[in-house]
Amino acid sequence: MTRNVITFSKNVFLPLTTVCRNRCEYCCFRTPVTEHCIMQPVKAEHTLACGAGLGCTEALFTFGERPEEEPGFERWITQAGYDNILQYCHALCEKSIDAGLLPHTNAGVMTFEELEYLKPVNASMGLMLETTADIPAHRNSPGKIPEIRIEMIENAGRLQIPFTTGLLLGIGETMQDREESLIVIRDLHKRYGHIQEVIIQNFCPKPGTPMSGRQEIRFDEMCAVIRMARDILQEDVAVQVAPNLADAASLIPCGVNDLGGISPLTIDYVNPGHPWPQEDELRRSAGNYILGERLCIYPQFIEKGWFSHELEPLINQLVKHLSGQETVS
Numbered sequence: 001m002t003r004n005v006i007t008f009s010k011n012v013f014l015p016l017t018t019v020c021r022n023r024c025e026y027c028c029f030r031t032p033v034t035e036h037c038i039m040q041p042v043k044a045e046h047t048l049a050c051g052a053g054l055g056c057t058e059a060l061f062t063f064g065e066r067p068e069e070e071p072g073f074e075r076w077i078t079q080a081g082y083d084n085i086l087q088y089c090h091a092l093c094e095k096s097i098d099a100g101l102l103p104h105t106n107a108g109v110m111t112f113e114e115l116e117y118l119k120p121v122n123a124s125m126g127l128m129l130e131t132t133a134d135i136p137a138h139r140n141s142p143g144k145i146p147e148i149r150i151e152m153i154e155n156a157g158r159l160q161i162p163f164t165t166g167l168l169l170g171i172g173e174t175m176q177d178r179e180e181s182l183i184v185i186r187d188l189h190k191r192y193g194h195i196q197e198v199i200i201q202n203f204c205p206k207p208g209t210p211m212s213g214r215q216e217i218r219f220d221e222m223c224a225v226i227r228m229a230r231d232i233l234q235e236d237v238a239v240q241v242a243p244n245l246a247d248a249a250s251l252i253p254c255g256v257n258d259l260g261g262i263s264p265l266t267i268d269y270v271n272p273g274h275p276w277p278q279e280d281e282l283r284r285s286a287g288n289y290i291l292g293e294r295l296c297i298y299p300q301f302i303e304k305g306w307f308s309h310e311l312e313p314l315i316n317q318l319v320k321h322l323s324g325q326e327t328v329s
């Protein structure tokens with residue numbers, strides 16, 4: 001991938017459950033257990049079919065971490081026909097492949113065995129490191145202990161899973177913490193070669209959360225972190241910003257070369273007040289750079305064959321499709 005290309009992907013976002021064992025102080029995604037706390041299979045399958053019809057290539061399964069630890073959740077997942085959320089996710093990943101979308105799962109912290117279970121049906125997976133710092137915003141979130149997250153990213157490397165991670169900026173960490181977090185990611189990639197992109201995401205305060213009054217990170221600070229990321233991370237790791245949260249056009253010159261996933265169908269359930277820009281807006285943001293659509297598995301991992309037999313026909317088909325559009329794949 002050359003530096004004068006800015007990439008993005010087209011996805012549908014499926015929040016399989018909003019129940020989560022953590023209590024991050026900036027979160028507006030998490031909800032208590034209710035009879036509506038699980039995305040129903042029929043709705044999920046409808047979303048997959050509509051997304052494929054609209055030209056999406058990725059099904060993004062993002063949901064609360066270890067919801068089974070929350071009292072009452074088990075009843076609803078059992079009623080949906082599954083033992084646990086990861087089993088449900090696995091089944092929907094299979095449906096997604098059938099529908100023509102490559103699954104990418106971000107289920108929070110998972111064990112080596114759980115990653116191994118989901119790997120054959122996922123083209124890539126992700127977990128935001130967020131920060132290596134111990135911060136008050138995470139005091140009631142056992143899954144946000146940095147060592148636990150680093151261990152999972154390391155396990156994904158051992159399993160050769162093309163991986164997305166990133167930093168969340170403005171949640172109580174210092175510039176030094178950000179540098180340390182980037183160094184940790186760089187070192188993991190040095191050992192396992194599995195990090196395909198690092199999201200530099202700015203925290204946006206949400207009404208009704210304990211951090212609703214917190215200042216957002218300043219533009220110059222955000223730019224400095226992107227430059228630092230570009231300096232620290234290896235050349236083959238993309239630096240991504242979320243174009244619905246930040247001014248992509250102004251940040252691209254700082255070293256951004258990916259704009260993440262946008263959707264023509266589903267909202268950003270984690271940041272519901274921030275609609276996705278559409279493709280023509282991204283093209284305007286890219287300015288003189290070439291805007292190229294990519295898959296959720298980056299080209300270097302397709303070349304290395306880091307995917308399962310289950311995914312091979314679909315990856316080949318989508319690569320061919322994107323090449324036909326004269327975009328990068």
Ligand code: SF4
Pocket residue numbers: 020021022023024027028029030063064065108141143
């Ligand atoms: S882990 Fe994610 S879903 Fe759970 S409370 Fe934290 S931000 Fe919300």
